[in-house]
Amino acid sequence: MLFSKQTLKLGVVMIALTLILAACGGNQSNNGGSGAGSANGNGDNKPKQEAGSNQTEAPKTKIYKAENGDIEVPVNPERIVAITFLGDLLALGVTPVGAGSIALDNSVLLKEELSGVTSVGDVSVEAVMDLEPDLIIVPSYLPGETVEQLVKIAPTVAIPWFGFTGTDPLDQVKTIGGLIGKEAEAEAFIARYKEKAAEAKARIAGAIGPDETVGSYSIWAKSFWVLPKGRDAGYNLLEMFGLTPQAKVNEEVIATGEGKDISLEVVPEYAADHMFVTVYEPDGGSERAKEIMEGSLWNNLDAVKNNHVYMLDMTEFWMNDGLNLEKQLDILVDIILAQNK
Structure with missing residues (x-):
């Protein structure tokens, strides 16, 4: 009985080897000579196709x-x-x-x-x-x-x-x-934005004269901020419209790129001919802004007397990135023209 089992196992192995050899011989016959069915004529079709695919596939x-x-x-x-x-x-x-x-x-x-x-x-x-x-x-x-x-x-x-x-x-x-x-999309957006900014600059040219200054400011509950070019309306006003910053603001804020919190008493020293103002309303900001704007110091500013204080919605100007900047152009043009008819 033992001999019979060994013989059976040996027979199975021999049959498997015969089938494998027959398959290999068939592949050699099909791929020999002209190399039909193979990318390289050596019978190694599938692995080479995968290798070629990996070489041309874009990195992920x-x-x-x-x-x-x-x-x-x-x-x-x-x-x-x-x-x-x-x-x-x-x-x-x-x-x-x-x-x-x-x-x-x-x-x-x-x-x-x-x-x-x-x-x-x-x-x-x-x-x-x-x-x-x-x-x-x-x-x-x-x-x-x-x-x-x-x-x-x-x-x-x-x-x-x-x-x-x-x-x-x-x-x-x-x-x-x-x-x-x-x-490519970045370059296309920048070109579009600059073109729109140039059109906006031309529209406000008669409202803000070449010798007049501009500045961005923000009133908070416990702060009066003079803002750098990167905040609120600053970038569009100074960079895109090419307007002139107030001298003291230019020296102490624009040049450093950092906002400056000033006391109310020195606001006239930093006030521009055209002032663009936001209010941070939480924590008493709204009340303080009202108090400041009802005071004599504020109302004696040339910008206030000439109706050249432009109140901006902080939530519309808090973010100054990409599409926000482009949309802010329209707001600035509308408010400048409305107050300089």
């Missing part, structure tokens, strides 16, 4: 040099969570799946474009995780411990926010475009 990730290191990111991200930079993404034709609440709440000009975007608070790691992003974009001022948690969810890229760093907002559009593979 790339290394991006971010503020938080060299990060491997998807070449074409599909689910982006952006804590800020919303106006930049929309300028590139990209809508994030999630965004930080501060950027969402203060991008009222983009309400329609952001209607389907989920708020992740300021900043809820759990809310970000629920959205299953393949890329997370954060401002470089976000606390390091928060970034460390986000990195565990998806590739997380920290980028300087020009509102704090004073860098050019159009460079920021280019930066975001380079990150997500939308370089």
